[in-house]
Amino acid sequence: MGKQQSFTFESFQRWRRAFELGFWPVFFVINTVFNATVSVMDHPDFPAWEPWTWEASSAVVMLALMPALVYVSRRWPIRFETWRTNLLRHLAFSVLFSLVHVLGMVAVREVVYAMVGGHYVFGDSWSNFSYEYLKDVRSYFWMMAGIALYRLWVMRFQGEASLLAEPDVGPPVEPVEQPERFLVRKLGKEFLLAAREIEWLQASANYVNLHVRGRDYPLRATMAGIETRLDVQHFMRVHRSYVINLDFLAEIEPLDTGDARLLMRDGAKIPCSRRYRAALRERFGQSSAA
Incomplete structure (x- = not known):
């Protein structure tokens, strides 16, 4: 049997870019499939395409916002010496993040509904946005945590000076x-x-x-x-x-x-x-x- 090659940072570097570019699209596809399947089960009286549109529109807009999240995570890293100041900045940015996310997914849904001859109604804007923000702020900080943990792993693996x-x-x-x-x-x-x-x-x-x-x-x-x-x-x-x-x-x-x-x-x-x-x-x- 040949000698098994160990996993090194140099070997990881060869496909690191592909991993970083492909991780979030794959994550959102898998997440959308699971959420849409559950949503279809929760709404048996709706045509299946509607729950799928709800989940897919949210995922597409959130994926489009990922570069902004990566930038913000670098611009305002949450570390021991800066977490108080940067946490407030992240909370403020999460409101903007949620606003863009909601407006974007509503726009996508309206286009899809119009294509099938229907009309999408978002409902009461303020109460619905409050509901969406409570979900978005949780997703925002989960994604920030994921980005930070990955960056920490890379730094520990390659060495930090x-x-x-x-x-x-x-x-x-x-x-x-x-x-x-x-x-x-x-x-x-x-x-x-x-x-x-x-x-x-x-x-x-x-x-x-x-x-x-x-x-x-x-x-x-x-x-x-x-x-x-x-x-x-x-x-x-x-x-x-x-x-x-x-x-x-x-x-x-x-x-x-x-x-x-x-x-x-x-x-x-x-x-x-x-x-x-x-x-x-x-x-x-x-x-x-x-």
Whole structure:
């Protein structure tokens, strides 16, 4: 028998995008089938197409709102230090979420009913919306919890970086303001990552991804905050979302727009904004840019 391959983050990366794009559509299809089947049983005097329309219209609009939920979950993550403020923001956004959901599903139902020669009546708007909101706010926070748990699992699986803290007693072993190493926690284990090994950094919502040998370690920080703590002899800002390690820069490719494309040693291509291009050419040297 051949050797069984273990599940690794690298193997997951190959189909991660497909999983993330396909999970919610599959979830809503399965959920709609179950809910519509139950609804048909609960309404034996109605034609079957009506309960199916009710459930499918709700699922279609909610699926269309998923990108907004993913964005909001990144914009206002519910963490220990921010949960009070962000919880209020999520409650406020859940009202908007429910309003769009209700208006959207009512519109879809009206179209379907009109196609079969009928007329859909939503009923008393205020009382019906209150009823729908009580269901939507529960769904909203369940989906937020699912997104957050998945993101936490990914971070634990790929490893999450953090700055080394000052010791409680005695001086730090290295400069805290300009760290030489980062602490990475991965699947219950910890290891140190040398700053000089970081090839580039990329801003991603409330995190900065540290790219090292084909892997990204998210660091909970802002790009502006971490940029001031990197060694300027090696690291340079090239874009509002990117900082590169000059030791890993192989080539600068000028673009007609005035921007540039940076080719890193591992073959990755990093955008360089026009405002940083001249300074980069000066640092990197004219001969490399030719």
